[in-house]
Amino acid sequence: MTVHTIAETRAGRRRAGIAAASGLLTALIGLAPLTAATTAIADPAPIVVAQNRATGQTTDHNLARDYYGQCTWGAYEKFHEHTGLWPLIGGNAKDMNDNAAARGWTVVLDAEPRSLVVFEPGVHGADPNYGHVGWVDEVFIENGVKKIRITETNAGGALGEFTTRVLPDVVGMSYILAP
Numbered sequence: 001m002t003v004h005t006i007a008e009t010r011a012g013r014r015r016a017g018i019a020a021a022s023g024l025l026t027a028l029i030g031l032a033p034l035t036a037a038t039t040a041i042a043d044p045a046p047i048v049v050a051q052n053r054a055t056g057q058t059t060d061h062n063l064a065r066d067y068y069g070q071c072t073w074g075a076y077e078k079f080h081e082h083t084g085l086w087p088l089i090g091g092n093a094k095d096m097n098d099n100a101a102a103r104g105w106t107v108v109l110d111a112e113p114r115s116l117v118v119f120e121p122g123v124h125g126a127d128p129n130y131g132h133v134g135w136v137d138e139v140f141i142e143n144g145v146k147k148i149r150i151t152e153t154n155a156g157g158a159l160g161e162f163t164t165r166v167l168p169d170v171v172g173m174s175y176i177l178a179p
Helices: 004-021 025-029 071-083 093-102
Strands: 115-118 132-140 145-152 162-168 173-177
Touching: 025 115, 071 132, 071 145, 093 115, 093 132, 093 173
Parallel strands: none
Antiparallel strands: 115 132, 115 173, 132 145, 145 162
């Protein structure tokens, strides 16, 4: 696994977005162009990815407890439900990658189950000022597209209500891995 600094990660996301827009993505990351042979994937195909998952700094409570129902509150609740840990990350969703990496958590660009997904502002309807965060329940391939099933709060439901949705994994999404 390659570990990048957050500055390299953000620069990489910008480069990837530009490359995709200009049709140069396959040349930049060294992948063969998709063909009928490479896209013939059983739908949906679960993805099981082994990663080094560092356990970063933790605390004894939900850091967003004063912001009941917001996306950060819900993401921390799901993280704790699945790991028994309260991650010491903090900040608005758009800042969580930097904060997580600075506190020892593994942050990657490839979709991973058992992780927090961080949406940059505007991506998949994320707040244009604060971004968005949710919990990744599942990662799979459907019709040749990598997708994630997430559980989240403050996205189409009542405040504090957990909802789920399936989204394609696109540039502008990153993942804070749970141990």
